[in-house]
Amino acid sequence: MKSLNGFDNNLDRSFFSRPTAVVARDLLGQWLVHGDLRARISETEAYLPMGDAAAHAAAGLTKRTKVIFGPPGHAYVYLNYGIHYMLNIVAEPVGTPGCVLIRAAEPWSGPGRLTKAMGINLSHYGADLTQGPLTILRGDAVPDSRVAKTPRIGIRKASEMYLRFLIA
DNA sequence: GTCACGATTTGT
C-alpha cells in the first residue's frame, strides 16, 4: 500500500508516538526525503516534554510551539539567529510536547546547512511527515554499538543532559 | 510598542 508520495516504507505515526529520546535515537539511519532529495540522518537531538529547560516547549503552548503539542510525525520548523531554519520532528502522543532536532544527514553537516541544502523553510511548519513531499523513509537500523550519546550542542540550559545521538 | 536573546555558520 503506497502512500500519497509514492513511497511504501515511510515511517508511520506510531514510530513518532513514542518517548522523544527513543525517537531521536531510532531516527539515526533513516532517510530524510524532500522531493527528489534524500539524505541519511546521522545526528539528532531530543528536546523533552518535561524537565528540559532547553526545550522550546518549556515556555508552554504558544503560537510558535503549538505544533509541538499536536500529533506526532509533524514538522516543527523555526528560524534560528534570524538566519538558519531548524528542522524538528514532533514526537510523543498528542498533548505531550516532545520534538527531535535533525542536526545532520549525510552528506550535510549542521542543522542550518541541512535545511538550506534540502530547501526546507518556514513553509514546512506543521507539515505531516507521514505523507507529502517531505517525509522520512525507513532505512537500515543502526546498532547500539555504533550510536554515540553526548550533551546537546549550542544550548545554555540543561547542557548536562545527554540527549544528542549520532552515528559513530 | 520595545527589547533582549538564540537548538548556527562563517569569516577575521
Add this chain to the structure above:
DNA sequence: CAAATCGTGACG
C-alpha cells in the same frame, strides 16, 4: 572571537 539578522516571548 565577532558579525549577520529576525521572529518570538516577556514586559509595560
